[in-house]
Amino acid sequence: MMFEPFWKKMSDKYNATIGGGDLMSYFSDGNNVCWFLEPELGAAIRRLHGVVGNAVTDDRYIVVGTGSSQLFQALLYAFTTPGGPEPVSVVSSAPYYSSYAEVAGFLRSELYKWEGDAYKFNKKGAYIEVVNSPNNPDGTLREAVVMNRTGNGNGKLIYDFAYYWPQFTAITGAADYDNMLFTISKCTGHAGSRIGWALVKDKDIAKKMTEYITISSIGVSKESQFRAAKIIEVVCNGSQNVVGSVKSESFFEYGRKILSKRWQKLRETIQNSEYLILPKYPQEHCLFSGKLAETLSAYAWLESKDDTKDCNEFLRGLKIVGQSGKICGAHQRFARVNLMCREEEFNQFIERLSATRGKGIINGH
Amino acid sequence: MMFEPFWKKMSDKYNATIGGGDLMSYFSDGNNVCWFLEPELGAAIRRLHGVVGNAVTDDRYIVVGTGSSQLFQALLYAFTTPGGPEPVSVVSSAPYYSSYAEVAGFLRSELYKWEGDAYKFNKKGAYIEVVNSPNNPDGTLREAVVMNRTGNGNGKLIYDFAYYWPQFTAITGAADYDNMLFTISKCTGHAGSRIGWALVKDKDIAKKMTEYITISSIGVSKESQFRAAKIIEVVCNGSQNVVGSVKSESFFEYGRKILSKRWQKLRETIQNSEYLILPKYPQEHCLFSGKLAETLSAYAWLESKDDTKDCNEFLRGLKIVGQSGKICGAHQRFARVNLMCREEEFNQFIERLSATRGKGIINGH
Incomplete structure (x- = not known):
């Protein structure tokens, strides 16, 4: 809502105006591997990554x-085969986005199984590692760890780049991985639209995700x-100073x-x-803005x-709604607070946080 | 597309017009069990069922x-508990909608397992029976069968009423089951919207579906x-002869x-x-139209x-795209052809079908 x-x-x-007889079919483009992708959205996504x-x-x-939750599940499905010896x-490295654990576990699938912190994973078999960078909840910039730690080369990697946008961090290069996830909810704030996309190198993986x-x-x-597609167009026009859009309209700025x-x-x-x-975050040169840019995480990762x-x-004693670090595979001395709220909620958060100064710790904490 | x-x-x-800053949040109504349901859609759905x-x-x-596919999965999840003795x-009675089998099986969940034809099911334990009426693919009106056949009272029932609308069959009464599924794709034809809804009696089931x-x-x-919500409003206004909508605008007619x-x-x-x-279908008195109405299935269920x-x-020899009865748990002498296509596709189907008369059977069939 920020x-x-x-x-x-x-x-x-x-405005996006849709007539009563528009967009009625299941199909968008029967010639595309992802047959339900609207061609305009596909083009807008390619343009956006080019601009940024x-x-x-x-x-x-x-x-x-x-x-992107659905796409994460689609990748788990695409990377696994029924009838394997075990799930x-x-x-994912702790602290990790708690939803990975939920999504991978909630149906008790025999195809895959959540095993928690990538730093503690020591099995020999096939695995899937999710790399979220900048990371939810702690804002760190991440790389894959299992292969380097254990030499296990049977891994498939998913790069969740939900927050790899100029408002959150320096754009230091065009990510070039095989399986990358993005979502409009973090990119432009339109969470209610439920639109995510994956950039996928392998055609068979894209096919299985589509399935x-x-x-x-x-x-x-x-x-x-x-x-x-319309929203992305507005963002691109604003960033490119397209005629008719003035500088003040740059969304990322x-x-x-x-x-x-x-x-x-x-x-x-x-x-x-x-x-x-x-935590402290690094400053790096942002290729998009041409300036030094510090990571500005979407979440406060607070530590006692x-x-x-x-x-x-x-x-909770301060009436601040957070998420315990435990849920993210971290120690309970950590907690996450969402900073992407409306202005008044943010101000209330700061006010309540300020109340601790001089007041003494509350109720045994 | 029909x-x-x-x-x-x-x-x-x-026209549905959406401003750039509208509908941005994950949340629609934090006080509702289904917190992501837009209140206008909820109201429109209640009105629609009242009108019809x-x-x-x-x-x-x-x-x-x-x-409604997602809601079917949500019900499977709501009806099962991790750690049960077996899935x-x-x-569902054959011939059944092939998607039930796919959806229930594709993730190899330990919570539930597709077991096929309800007429052949003889296990003692917990089960979930899906009743689709009028039925896809064969257009029959259906009731639950396992309890009557086997006396197994450990069943949960899902009524899939995707086709229980006046264009497809006589409305003979207001269905009053605990778990009923509907979808806009069959009701008004807006398949691209991916909107289904469940009417659920039990609050805990509704909560778990929401989860x-x-x-x-x-x-x-x-x-x-x-x-x-807008589309449903148009349908309701047309059916109720609301001032400004003329009789010719009744969608169901x-x-x-x-x-x-x-x-x-x-x-x-x-x-x-x-x-x-x-197959032949019954004629019944339709409470919505006040006339005798035969079932007009959305599919031709053809039998050799x-x-x-x-x-x-x-x-296939006639270049007609169908679905084999085998996929629906029936004999291969049956096949399903979708009749809800565009006019020109339907005419082509009839043309190709007509070509068999006098031509002799094709290539061994």
Whole structure:
């Protein structure tokens, strides 16, 4: 909701209008591997990565999904084969996005199995490692770890680049991995649209992902795809200074400015805290903006100075809604707070956090 | 695509326009069990069932899904518990919708397992029976069978009412089951929207379905929900003769007229066929139209007169795309052909079918 004011302001310049008889079919393009991808959205996605420079789209298939969660599941399905000796292990370095664990585990599939922290994984067999960079929840820049740690070469890699956009971090190059996930909910803030996409090198993987999405939901909302294509067009035009769009309309600049202000306020509030600390992030040269850019994580990854304390319990005492580090495979002295909320919610968060100063720790924490 | 001309004609009367800053959040209504259901869509669904009289919505929770496929999976999840002694059996009377088998089986879940034809199911344990009425593929009106056949009272029932709408069959009463599925793709023809809904009696089941959809896709496209609400409004206004909508705008009448013409042509073509027969359907009094109404199935369920023949192979010889009865748990002398296609495709189907008369059977069939 952090980006809502930008889009509210843009609303009169751009509306997505859909007639009663439009977009009625299951099919978008029968000649494409991903037959339910609207061609306009495919083109917009390629243009966006070209403009931002964060990922290679040449020689890549685009698979659209109902959010990137569905695409993550589609990749688990694509990487595994019924009748294997045992479920393929799914891992990610802790602290990891808790949804990976939920999604990989909730149906008790015999195809794959969540095995937690990639740093603790020591099995010999096939595995799938998810690399989320910048990482939810802790904002760190990540690389795959299992192969380097254990020499196990039977891994498939999924790069979740939900936050690899200029508002969150420096764009240091065009990512060129085989399986990369993106989502409009983090890129432009349109979480309600449930649109994610995968850039996939191998045709058979793209086919099997398409099969997964066909079985699980017979494709992806055409209305959301139509609107996502329009939104991406607005973002690209603003970034490229296309005639008719003025400099102030650059979405990524707007996003970075807001996040930057929030992080400044947050660091000011935390720096005098007796109880909490925040991680530091690197500054790197951003090829998109041409400036030095620090990572501005979408989440505050808070740590109790006293490592016997439960950070999320402490936050709850302040009426701050967070997620315990435990859920992310980390220690309970950590907790995650979402910073992508509406302005008034963010201000309330800062206010409640400030209340700890001088007040003493609450109720045993 | 059969209903497209109706909606194309309606396009200027009704457009769904979405501003850049609208529908951005994951959340629609935090107070509702199904927190991602747009309140306007919920209201439209209740109104629609009231207008048509095909289902009870009082004391029912509405859960919205990315098509009814996702809701079917959500029900399988809601009806099962991790750690059970063995996967819960999922069955449906043959011939059944092939997607049930795919969906229940594709992830090799330990929670549930596809066991095929409900008429052949004889296990003692827990089971889930799907009742699809009118039935895809064969157009019959269905009731649950396992309990009556075997006395096994450990069953949970899912009523898939995708085709229980006035264009397809007589509305003989408001269905009042605990778990009922509907989809806009069959009701109005907007398959591209991927909007289905469940009417659910038990709050805990509705909660667990919501949990399933949260984990698998973090909700359902807001754009599709927004548009579906508009479309349903148009259908209701047309059916109720709301001021400003004229009689000719009744969608269900339009739908029935088209299907009725198609079935007439199809029966005329088949009646002289040396090779194929079609099922007969009952006529019943329709409470919605106030007239006698025969079931007009969305599919032709064709049967080879020679029961050693493979019906789908025979159709393939005529360049007709069908689905083998085998995939639906039936004999290969049956095959299903979709009748809800565009007018020109339907005419081509009839033309190719007519070519068999006098020509002799093709290539060994």
